[in-house]
Amino acid sequence: MIIEKLQEFRQQVYRFLGNGRDAIFDLMDAVLTSPSVKSFAELSLSAVYRRKWSSLYESLKDSRPRRGRLRGLCVEQIPKDIRPLLAGDHTGWERPHDQTLKDRSFVHQPNLVEGNKPIMLGHDYSTLAWIPEMTGSWAIPLCHERISSFETAAQRATFQLRQVCRDLTVRPIATYDSEYGSAAFMNLTEDIPADLLLRLRPNRCLYKVPAPYSGCGRPRKHGDKFQLAKSDSWGEPSATFSLEDETVGQVQIQQWSDLHFKKASQRHFQVMRVTHPHCSGLWLAWVGEQMPSLEQIWRLYLRRFAIDHWYRFAKQRLHWTLPQLLTPQQALRWSDLMPLLSWQLWLARKLVIDNPLPWQKPQTNLTFGRVAQGFATLLVRIGSPACSPKPRGKSLGWQSGRKRSPFPRFPIIKKRPSRPKKTNKDNPNS
Numbered sequence: 001m002i003i004e005k006l007q008e009f010r011q012q013v014y015r016f017l018g019n020g021r022d023a024i025f026d027l028m029d030a031v032l033t034s035p036s037v038k039s040f041a042e043l044s045l046s047a048v049y050r051r052k053w054s055s056l057y058e059s060l061k062d063s064r065p066r067r068g069r070l071r072g073l074c075v076e077q078i079p080k081d082i083r084p085l086l087a088g089d090h091t092g093w094e095r096p097h098d099q100t101l102k103d104r105s106f107v108h109q110p111n112l113v114e115g116n117k118p119i120m121l122g123h124d125y126s127t128l129a130w131i132p133e134m135t136g137s138w139a140i141p142l143c144h145e146r147i148s149s150f151e152t153a154a155q156r157a158t159f160q161l162r163q164v165c166r167d168l169t170v171r172p173i174a175t176y177d178s179e180y181g182s183a184a185f186m187n188l189t190e191d192i193p194a195d196l197l198l199r200l201r202p203n204r205c206l207y208k209v210p211a212p213y214s215g216c217g218r219p220r221k222h223g224d225k226f227q228l229a230k231s232d233s234w235g236e237p238s239a240t241f242s243l244e245d246e247t248v249g250q251v252q253i254q255q256w257s258d259l260h261f262k263k264a265s266q267r268h269f270q271v272m273r274v275t276h277p278h279c280s281g282l283w284l285a286w287v288g289e290q291m292p293s294l295e296q297i298w299r300l301y302l303r304r305f306a307i308d309h310w311y312r313f314a315k316q317r318l319h320w321t322l323p324q325l326l327t328p329q330q331a332l333r334w335s336d337l338m339p340l341l342s343w344q345l346w347l348a349r350k351l352v353i354d355n356p357l358p359w360q361k362p363q364t365n366l367t368f369g370r371v372a373q374g375f376a377t378l379l380v381r382i383g384s385p386a387c388s389p390k391p392r393g394k395s396l397g398w399q400s401g402r403k404r405s406p407f408p409r410f411p412i413i414k415k416r417p418s419r420p421k422k423t424n425k426d427n428p429n430s
Contacts, residue, residue, distance in 0.1 A: 030046035030049040089176070096121045129142060284298065
């Protein structure tokens with residue numbers, strides 16, 4: 001059943017890839033079976049890539065994938081009996097030397113050199129991933145799209161969340177980093193049927209519920225300030241919880257209810273402060289319907305860090321940032337393959353036999369890298385839906401010794417002779 005599900009998924013992906021689907025699918029198999037390459041053209045040397053190296057670039061140029069169908073196909077793989085946990089974030093594809101590349105902007109790039117700014121020229125990509133397990137590093141993306149220079153990361157994240165929620169049948173929990181914990185993101189996601197678990201920056205200023213109307217003047221929209229950096233403005237928490245964790249030690253969670261941003265006063269949310277010996281204060285906000293228990297809520301947010309593992313895996317093992325493509329459209333079509341590659345590895349995790357290198361330890365719960373390491377042996381069993389390449393080159397011409405037919409292939413239609421036009425001289429009555 002598992003191998004049939006993987007084969008069916010690959011067949012559906014092949015249907016929705018559009019033009020150049022055969023070369024694109026061979027490219028996907030070449031990525032999964034090539035652990036290290038020095039250039040993008042080197043993927044054409046893989047044994048599973050049956051075409052010339054120029055087809056790598058031509059297929060990305062001519063491809064027109066059906067992104068809506070591919071996204072819906074990925075969402076269908078999520079079990080229907082659980083409430084899905086989603087994680088959203090964005091990362092940069094650095095292109096500092098491509099001066100003719102269109103729509104470049106400044107993207108965040110961690111810099112280890114002290115004093116240098118952590119920015120770089122390139123393209124920014126927003127990702128919305130499904131977190132399938134409560135432990136481990138698995139994060140399977142559902143959307144992986146470029147953020148244009150005319151929009152913000154919050155706007156693209158809102159668009160992705162809205163599209164995914166249309167395909168889901170269960171209300172999801174979406175977790176985001178502190179960049180999305182703002183009034184702008186609150187207003188953009190107001191009509192989306194999803195619960196949000198956001199991280200707040202420690203310098204945020206929130207507002208409490210205003211006092212009852214006194215009958216004089218305009219009713220107040222905001223109450224007293226709730227400044228996260230000033231403990232004297234917090235007041236008494238509405239709930240407190242403590243637990244002993246095996247990894248971080250003593251954990252204390254405090255909760256305050258009915259807080260809001262100044263520019264999003266219509267959306268009230270719950271605020272939690274998590275402290276343990278390794279963290280002085282982690283501020284979280286729950287926006288949505290019934291909130292999980294305090295014991296579960298902070299563990300749900302910690303699961304979102306699995307998307308950082310996927311970013312590292314995509315850049316290092318899936319060779320996402322390796323090609324130097326000419327246009328943003330080609331880069332987007334190449335980026336469309338990253339979720340499809342990740343879903344194939346997730347569906348094949350129980351079929352692949354762990355084959356560690358001599359310096360690696362055996363694993364029981366295989367990670368992304370271990371499944372990709374043994375995917376080549378599985379590919380022999382499942383096969384490829386892509387067709388073999390047709391012979392190219394100069395035509396062989398007419399075969400020697402073959403006689404031509406005495407009858408023409410198509411009937412020859414003789415044209416009727418044109419009649420001379422009548423003039424006034426030919427008409428005696430004129």
